[in-house]
Amino acid sequence: MYLNRLEVNFENKPCYDIVIYDDFSDLKNELSKFDIENRKICIVTDSNVAEIYLDKVKEELEGLKVFTHIFEAGEQNKHLETVSGIYDTLIFNKFDRKDILLALGGGVVGDICGFAAATYLRGIDFVQIPTTLVSQVDSSIGGKTGVDFKHFKNMVGAFYMPKLVYVNINTLNTLPEAEFSSGMGEVIKHGLISDKDYYYGLFENHKKILSGDIKALADMVLTSQKIKKEVVENDPYEKSQRAILNFGHTLGHAIEKEKNFSLSHGVCVGLGMLAAFDICIKKNKLSEDDRKFFSDLLEIYSLETGTDIDVEKVFEATFNDKKMEAGQIKFVLLNKIGDAYIDRNVKKEDMVEALKSICKEI
Numbered sequence: 323m324y325l326n327r328l329e330v331n332f333e334n335k336p337c338y339d340i341v342i343y344d345d346f347s348d349l350k351n352e353l354s355k356f357d358i359e360n361r362k363i364c365i366v367t368d369s370n371v372a373e374i375y376l377d378k379v380k381e382e383l384e385g386l387k388v389f390t391h392i393f394e395a396g397e398q399n400k401h402l403e404t405v406s407g408i409y410d411t412l413i414f415n416k417f418d419r420k421d422i423l424l425a426l427g428g429g430v431v432g433d434i435c436g437f438a439a440a441t442y443l444r445g446i447d448f449v450q451i452p453t454t455l456v457s458q459v460d461s462s463i464g465g466k467t468g469v470d471f472k473h474f475k476n477m478v479g480a481f482y483m484p485k486l487v488y489v490n491i492n493t494l495n496t497l498p499e500a501e502f503s504s505g506m507g508e509v510i511k512h513g514l515i516s517d518k519d520y521y522y523g524l525f526e527n528h529k530k531i532l533s534g535d536i537k538a539l540a541d542m543v544l545t546s547q548k549i550k551k552e553v554v555e556n557d558p559y560e561k562s563q564r565a566i567l568n569f570g571h572t573l574g575h576a577i578e579k580e581k582n583f584s585l586s587h588g589v590c591v592g593l594g595m596l597a598a599f600d601i602c603i604k605k606n607k608l609s610e611d612d613r614k615f616f617s618d619l620l621e622i623y624s625l626e627t628g629t630d631i632d633v634e635k636v637f638e639a640t641f642n643d644k645k646m647e648a649g650q651i652k653f654v655l656l657n658k659i660g661d662a663y664i665d666r667n668v669k670k671e672d673m674v675e676a677l678k679s680i681c682k683e684i
């Protein structure tokens with residue numbers, strides 16, 4: 323059943339739609355506007371998603387020229403060798419510039435497949451079919467594609483827009499709880515950076531959201547998509563304000579790396595945001611009550627409020643952040659709940675103190 327459609331503009335022109343359905347039955351119909359009868363399609367997915375959804379999606383695309391490429395699930399595999407494997411499949415099956423890739427899976431699949439699409443033959447079309455909360459609310463939108471390099475997050479990549487984002491909201495039903503929590507990290511981020519009512523609503527509606535109420539989930543996914551859409555439309559290449567979507571990520575990405583990807587992206591973003599709260603409190607922009615509310619919200623959604631980290635190592639890793647300019651980090655902070663800004667004057671001591679505030683012996 324059809325639930326919603328958003329049109330995303332890129333450089334002020336309509337570029338792609340984000341559609342929400344409660345199943346895959348309209349996938350072929352949504353793809354039909356791309357002349358798919360005459361194109362080869364390669365479904366790129368990971369080992370977990372393949373087991374649950376690949377047959378269903380192939381069934382929906384019956385009659386079309388469908389190929390598949392499956393790689394081992396996990397952030398540990400978000401690297402150039404996996405992309406290279408996709409190129410092998412495409413070359414072996416003689417994919418040309420008019421053919422198309424479908425990224426079926428979470429943010430790892432979307433980022434990798436999008437990067438393969440951006441670079442194979444200097445660019446072929448791709449469609450996002452996000453199956454995790456992270457990917458439905460965040461990674462499938464806005465065209466950031468790429469891979470990690472030597473464990474540095476997203477160090478190699480490209481801005482490359484999908485042709486379509488097709489969300490089957492019911493794929494969230496099979497998502498492990500920890501992965502749902504990870505997505506809540508990005509959802510909470512959206513509220514914190516641009517919509518305080520949405521943020522506080524995540525507390526008020528937590529029982530419905532956590533019980534898997536499909537209406538509550540679809541409303542939440544849509545609200546997050548609208549927030550992300552607006553930001554990326556205004557600044558597609560992250561020249562300025564798009565950086566607010568990186569709230570919690572400067573420290574979060576560094577924590578992900580230092581923990582060898584043993585913590586999910588959303589958990590690390592949550593920790594990065596909690597550390598950023600420490601800096602905002604020092605700057606008199608947020609209060610201790612705000613910190614308490616946020617920390618409680620993280621707990622409600624089973625996100626971590628502390629971890630054991632080597633503060634110096636994590637601090638060093640932040641220097642590889644993509645928001646670094648002339649040795650100075652562009653740090654995303656909050657003026658108040660629902661209002662983010664970029665601060666170029668965050669001192670080393672404040673970052674170190676902030677990291678200490680989330681340090682916990684385990």
Ligand SMILES: NC(=O)c1ccc[n+]([C@@H]2O[C@H](COP(=O)([O-])OP(=O)(O)OC[C@H]3O[C@@H](n4cnc5c(N)ncnc54)[C@H](O)[C@@H]3O)[C@@H](O)[C@H]2O)c1
Pocket residue numbers: 368369370371374395396397400427428429430431433453454455456457460461462463464465466467476493494495496497498501504505508587
């Ligand atoms: N490009 C962007 O703008 C952007 C935004 C946010 C995050 N990201 C990136 O996204 C990645 C995190 O994405 P993620 O959390 O989706 O991770 P993921 O793709 O690794 O998925 C998490 C796990 O869930 C499994 N899975 C996926 N869908 C499932 C389903 N419906 N049912 C059961 N299992 C399922 C996967 O196989 C995997 O094991 C990170 O690499 C992060 O850097 C990118």
Ligand SMILES: O=C(O)C(=O)C[C@@H](O)[C@H](O)[C@H](O)COP(=O)(O)O
Pocket residue numbers: 460463464466475476508560564565567568571644
């Ligand atoms: O779309 C964006 O812009 C974001 O920053 C969204 C983030 O949630 C996402 O994790 C993104 O991949 C981070 O990008 P990076 O440029 O810091 O690697």
Ligand SMILES: [Zn+2]
Pocket residue numbers: 460508571587591
């Ligand atoms: Zn993120």
